[in-house]
Amino acid sequence: xxxxxxxxxxxxxxxxxxxxxxxxxxxxxxxxxxxxxxxxxxxxxxxxxxxxxxxxxxxxxxxxxxxxxxxxxxxxxxxxxxxxxxxxxxxxxxxxxxxxxxxxxxxxxxxxxxxxxxxxxxxxxxxxxxxxxxxxxxxxxxxxxxxxxxxxxxxxxxxxxxxxxxxxxxxxxxxxxxxxxxxxxxxxxxxxxxxxxxxxxxxxxxxxxxxxxxxxxxxxxxxxxxxxxxxxxxxxxxxxxxxxxxxxxxxxxxxxxxxxxxxxxxxxxxxxxxxxxxxxxxxxxxxxxxxxxxxxxxxxxxxxxxxxxxxxxxxxxxxxxxxxxxxxxxxxxxxxxxxxxxxxxxxxxxxxxxxxxxxxxxxxxxxxxxxxxxxxxxxxxxxxxxxxxxxxxxxxxxxxxxxxxxxxxxxxxxxxxxxxxxxxxxxxxxxxx
Amino acid sequence: xxxxxxxxxxxxxxxxxxxxxxxxxxxxxxxxxxxxxxxxxxxxxxxxxxxxxxxxxxxxxxxxxxxxxxxxxxxxxxxxxxxxxxxxxxxxxxxxxxxxxxxxxxxxxxxxxxxxxxxxxxxxxxxxxxxxxxxxxxxxxxxxxxxxxxxxxxxxxxxxxxxxxxxxxxxxxxxxxxxxxxxxxxxxxxxxxxxxxxxxxxxxxxxxxxxxxxxxxxxxxxxxxxxxxxxxxxxxxxxxxxxxxxxxxxxxxxxxxxxxxxxxxxxxxxxxxxxxxxxxxxxxxxxxxxxxxxxxxxxxxxxxxxxxxxxxxxxxxxxxxxxxxxxxxxxxxxxxxxxxxxxxxxxxxxxxxxxxxxxxxxxxxxxxxxxxxxxxxxxxxxxxxxxxxxxxxxxxxxxxxxxxxxxxxxxxxxxx
Numbered sequence: 001x002x003x004x005x006x007x008x009x010x011x012x013x014x015x016x017x018x019x020x021x022x023x024x025x026x027x028x029x030x031x032x033x034x035x036x037x038x039x040x041x042x043x044x045x046x047x048x049x050x051x052x053x054x055x056x057x058x059x060x061x062x063x064x065x066x067x068x069x070x071x072x073x074x075x076x077x078x079x080x081x082x083x084x085x086x087x088x089x090x091x092x093x094x095x096x097x098x099x100x101x102x103x104x105x106x107x108x109x110x111x112x113x114x115x116x117x118x119x120x121x122x123x124x125x126x127x128x129x130x131x132x133x134x135x136x137x138x139x140x141x142x143x144x145x146x147x148x149x150x151x152x153x154x155x156x157x158x159x160x161x162x163x164x165x166x167x168x169x170x171x172x173x174x175x176x177x178x179x180x181x182x183x184x185x186x187x188x189x190x191x192x193x194x195x196x197x198x199x200x201x202x203x204x205x206x207x208x209x210x211x212x213x214x215x216x217x218x219x220x221x222x223x224x225x226x227x228x229x230x231x232x233x234x235x236x237x238x239x240x241x242x243x244x245x246x247x248x249x250x251x252x253x254x255x256x257x258x259x260x261x262x263x264x265x266x267x268x269x270x271x272x273x274x275x276x277x278x279x280x281x282x283x284x285x286x287x288x289x290x291x292x293x294x295x296x297x298x299x300x301x302x303x304x305x306x307x308x309x310x311x312x313x314x315x316x317x318x319x320x321x322x323x324x325x326x327x328x329x330x331x332x333x334x335x336x337x338x339x340x341x342x343x344x345x346x347x348x349x350x351x352x353x354x355x356x357x358x359x360x361x362x363x364x365x366x367x368x369x370x371x372x373x374x375x376x377x378x379x380x381x382x383x384x385x386x387x388x389x390x391x392x393x394x395x396x397x398x399x400x401x402x403x404x405x406x407x408x409x410x411x412x413x414x415x416x417x418x419x420x421x422x423x424x425x426x427x428x429x430x431x432x433x
Numbered sequence: 434x435x436x437x438x439x440x441x442x443x444x445x446x447x448x449x450x451x452x453x454x455x456x457x458x459x460x461x462x463x464x465x466x467x468x469x470x471x472x473x474x475x476x477x478x479x480x481x482x483x484x485x486x487x488x489x490x491x492x493x494x495x496x497x498x499x500x501x502x503x504x505x506x507x508x509x510x511x512x513x514x515x516x517x518x519x520x521x522x523x524x525x526x527x528x529x530x531x532x533x534x535x536x537x538x539x540x541x542x543x544x545x546x547x548x549x550x551x552x553x554x555x556x557x558x559x560x561x562x563x564x565x566x567x568x569x570x571x572x573x574x575x576x577x578x579x580x581x582x583x584x585x586x587x588x589x590x591x592x593x594x595x596x597x598x599x600x601x602x603x604x605x606x607x608x609x610x611x612x613x614x615x616x617x618x619x620x621x622x623x624x625x626x627x628x629x630x631x632x633x634x635x636x637x638x639x640x641x642x643x644x645x646x647x648x649x650x651x652x653x654x655x656x657x658x659x660x661x662x663x664x665x666x667x668x669x670x671x672x673x674x675x676x677x678x679x680x681x682x683x684x685x686x687x688x689x690x691x692x693x694x695x696x697x698x699x700x701x702x703x704x705x706x707x708x709x710x711x712x713x714x715x716x717x718x719x720x721x722x723x724x725x726x727x728x729x730x731x732x733x734x735x736x737x738x739x740x741x742x743x744x745x746x747x748x749x750x751x752x753x754x755x756x757x758x759x760x761x762x763x764x765x766x767x768x769x770x771x772x773x774x775x776x777x778x779x780x781x782x783x784x785x786x787x788x789x790x791x792x793x794x795x796x797x798x799x800x801x802x803x804x805x806x807x808x809x810x811x812x813x814x815x816x817x818x819x820x821x822x823x824x825x826x827x828x829x830x831x832x833x834x835x836x837x838x839x840x841x842x843x844x845x846x847x848x849x
Contacts, residue, residue, distance in 0.1 A: 001436075003444035011451045018458055025462065033469050034476035034820040040484070044516050044825035048832055051678035058677070070619060074677040077612020078590055078825060078832065152732070152744050165745040165772070186744065266749045280749050 029115075038083075038118035038427040045078055046122040046425050056124040059089055059421045062105045072107045084110040084428040092123070092420040101422060113428030122423045136407040137180045143207030143249075144180030148172060151188050154219035154264040155280045158257040158390040167213040167255070167394050174331070174398040178407045179209070185219075188265055192221035195244055210245075211253040211397060215390070217262035217274070217281055218288075225268035234263040235287040235303045242295020242381075246374065251382040252292075253401065256392035258309060258341045259385055260288030293351040296374050296381050308347055309366075309387060314339045316360040316368035316388075318399075325403040333395040339368030341387035348372070356382055359400040369396065371404045472818055475581075475839060479820045482575060483837040486585065487516055487824055497522030498773070500563040500704045506574035516826040518835075520776040520799030523587060523828070524556055525703060526809045527565035533558060536699060537719050538711070538765060543699060548805045551669060551686020552795040554708075555699040555716070563702055568810055580843045584810030587800070590825065590832040591617055591681020593672050597663055598655070604663040606656040608648075610674040610681065613834060616652030620676040621645065623740035626658055629667040629782045629791045636730040636753050637782040637791045643741045648674065665689060667793045671778070673740040679832050682804045688792035694725050696756070696783045698796040699766075706773050708796065710751075710781060711766035714758030726757045726786040731769060733798075735777035736830070744780075745772065755786070771798050776829045778802050801829030816840040 049055040049071075061067045071087075079085060088106035137144050150168035159167060168184060176182035181203045185191050190200055199205055212218055220229070220237055229237040238260040245252050254260075263269075266280035274281035287303030294302060316339045318326070326332050337360060345365040347353060353372040360369035371384040384400045386392070485507070491497075492505030497519045510519045524546065531545035534555055543555035544565055557563045571585075572578040592611045599605035608624075610617035625643040632638070648654050661668065670685040688695070697716045701707040712727060714720040730753050734742040751767040758765060771779060776799025784791045797803040813819045819840045826835045 001440050003440045004447065007444040007448045007451070010448060014451065014455045018455060021459070022462065025466065027465060027469055028473075034472045034479075034818070037476075037480040037822050040480060041823055041825070047515055047678075048825040048827060049678045051827055051830075054677040070676055073615065073618050073620070074612075074679045076615035077617050077676070078679050079614045080823070080834075081614040083614065150745075152747070155749065166775075266752075270749075270753075 032116055035116060036429070038116075038429075039120055041079075041083070042118065042120035042425045042427045043122070045075070046120060046423060048078065049074060050122070050124065055122075055423065056126075059124050059423055060126050062089060068105075068107060072109075075107070076109060079427070082430045084108075084113045084430050086110075086113060086426045088424045088426070090422045090424065092422055104421065110428070110430070113426060114430070117426050117428040119424060119426040122425070124421055124423060126419045126421075133409040133411050135178045135409045138178050138209070138401075138405045138407050139207050140180055143204045145203040145205065145208035146175055146179040146182040147194065147208055147210040148182065148184050149191065149210065149212045149214060149219055150184045150186060151191060151214070151219040153187050153266045154214055155217060155266060155278055156214040156264075157217040157262050157274060157276075157278060157281065158215040158392070159213070160391050164213040167392065170394045171211055171213065171397065174394065175211075175401065178402065178405070180204075188219045188221040191219055192223055195221070195224075195241075205248055207249050209251040209253065209401060211255065213255065214264060215255060215392065216257040216259070217264040218260055220263040220265045220268070222265055222268045225265055231301075232287050232291070232303045233284045234282055235260075235284050235291040236301060237263060238284065238288040239291035239295035239301045242292040243298070244295075245381040245383070246296050246298055247380075249380055249382075251371070251384060251401070253384040253386075253397055255386055255394060255397045256388055256390055258286070258289065258311070258387070260284060260292045261286070263288075293347060293353075293383075296383065297351040297353075299351075305350070306344070306346060308343050309341045310344065311340060312342075312366075313389075314342055314363045314366060314368060316342070316363055319358040319361045319403075321357050321403050322359045322399055325399055325406070328409070329399070329402050331395045331399050331402070333393050333399060337368065337393075337396070338389045339363070339366075339387050340389040342366035342368040343370065343385050343387055352376075353383070357400070357404040359384075359386065359396065359403060369400060371400055471841075472820070475818070475841060476820045476822070478581070479822045479837055479839040482577070482583070482839065483822050483824060483835065485575065486837070487518065487826060487835055490519065491522065497525055498703050498706070500702055502564055502566060502570060503574065506566070506571050516824055516835075518587075518826050518828045518833070520801055520829040521703065523800040523807045524554070524700075525566050526571075526807060527558055527567045528807050528809055534717055536711070536716050538715060546797070546800075546805050546807075548803060549684070549686075551688070551793070552684055552797065552803045552805075553698065554797055555697065557700060563700065563704075571809065580841070582811045582813060582816065582840050582842050584808065584813065584838040586810075586836045586838075587807045587826070587828065587833050588836065589681055589804040589806060590834050591674060591679060593674055593681050593683025593804075595670060595672060595683050595685035597685065597687065599657075599663050601664060602662045603657050603659040604661040604666075604668070605658070606670060606685065608654050608656060608672055608683070610648050610652045612679065617648060617674055617676055617679070617681070618650045618652050620648045620652070620674045622647055622654060622672060622674045624656060624670060624672045625742045626661075627669045627671070627742075627780060627793060628661060629793050631666065631791060635784075635786075636728050637784040638730060639780070639782050639793070641742060663687065667692075667782075667791050669780070669793050669795055671742065671795070673736070675740065678827075680827075680830055682831060684795055684803055686793060686795060689790065692785065692788075692790040692792050694727060694758075694783075694785060695792055696727060696729055696781050696794050698779065698781070698794070701768055706771045706798075707768050708771060708779065708798075709766045709768045710754075710756065712756045712758045715765045719758075721759045724757065724759050726755055727783045728755045728786050729753070729781055729783040731782075732780045733771060733777050734780055735775050736802075742778070745775070745777070747771070776802050799829050801827075801831035801833070804831050810838070813838055813840050816842075
């Protein structure tokens, strides 16, 4: 009998052990077994909302109910319907010496987020922290328009490896802050519009800068693909452009190679090619640049004259003015460049040009990169010719224009208070515990 | 003596019986705990695996713009960091959302990327030159082949539904923008209507009407275009809706029902960014009679920061051409070269040279360009525990949700 009692005691001990083990070994709730990683979901949601720095702006506009309502809509829309959230903003300020984080505001879509929540923090900086510069606008009051030829119906040549579009976009990013208005000429019809003296979107035509991103080719509107512009393989068109540059005091920028060597219009020359297999182009030849310079100098139309370049290869280095501009504007193209289409110094006397600025130092009476101005007391047209070999570095174009116009840059005031806030997004799952 | 033996026997019996019962009790608890632990570790594995896919660009880094198979799998945009995905890598996945399409001219099958009629892109599963990245290969590259099964899904966070609400003129649309958990109320909207011109020109042209507006408190808005007949004209409406970093897009393409021919875009090479535009009668079931000839005109549009469409230079070779359904007459396809690194939309307007009817097709170059969804992976049916994790990502500026479902294959025979 005693053994039976002993066994019953053992059973009682085992039962106690089982009850104790069951009591302490609490299994997680089914929701916690394989949960969504709410921490990562929270973090990626904050990143996504701040992809355009909109969340950063809203964080510093907590008094603006409209902004915060829209933020709440965006937050609700971006998270799955069963996810509960609480977004809280804290100001980071250690000036008081006691607390680093100070509660500012919060938004939530539920009173309680349940038992299973996770949280991510995201620190945002005020725009006050960012070091900004405000550039002076070139030609403010007298023009200040930058035209970038980004014609979809014209092909480029010697812009190998790039599309005119990508060059145009880079130039836009580099130079648009320095101009009152930047206009992308999207097609040759728009080019025809400004050539006829009409602005495209209310900009000032006079004193504008025109950058041709098509390299050695110049876009030509279809309406100009006829006589008299078609004379001498469209050299007349280049002469006409020279006249326009003179009359509107434009600055024409040729970003690479032999200026005005081709004209391009993919519709008008759809069956013609530039002798190198690129259709939609017509080779004008060396007469194009002669005609342009004659037009710029108000001379009668002709293509006769000495070629503007001897097409020899030369190593060129940045001029002192360009080097200073490099540091001033933060543009750093290679100091040494290869030129194969440097312009002869003879054109200065022949076409009454002056040196506006040398981007690259002259090499034995040839100018690899120079901005020429026409006129003595009053400037009537300018011409930036970068006779560098392909492929173009558009920073050289930007450097040339900035070296010449030299707009000032004003550093914004740096303020160090109320500059950082922390956004905390806590997520939970709706339904059950 | 007898009673002592009886006592011993009884005690032993009770002891053994109780021991067995308690072993069963403890085993059950331990099994449950082990299973919970396994499920929990699978959840961690899912999260890690999803981050592995989304936070590395793969190897080579630009495999999305190659024709060869990658040796490392990842979808991150190599030019960005964090959760920004490549526009091109997802296009190389062998997706299973739509049935594959046979293309007789190459005797090959193609993945069908689409999010509705009027916008599609066929990518080669294996045409001898370009190979899609299969589920099997991805599993091998992730090191889970034979161990785990998975399904990776990229879904636009914002769903923009466009419905034509008018008959005849004016052309009217109802647009509804939904987020994954809430309507996109009071959101900014930019739209572009591309209307194919009906004129006597050999190659069709189009006009674009763009404007800005916003959704109402219900995430809806009505658009009206006076003077455009919604039935007889061919047009495409592209709508972008955005609120903070949450951006979505939707499109609607209309071609008169009587015009059944179309141009089918087929990727020739990701590396050379070449797209073949083929006559619809030569893709899928081939039809050579009656003879049909389509003259098409194309343009490449990228989305500006203001969410308008900016048309950019396109290689002029074959940008405008004719295709037929009969190889004996002329070419059944033409090949275009698209810009290398800029995701965008190829607009293709086409015209039947006999009937003069015109149509339009939108071709995405980059997954986010037309907010196509993608799903790669196996079928979890029969596996009793599938873990899921989710991340917010952007593809070409469009907000997506990346979801990974994971289940264990090794040592599991399935439960159904």
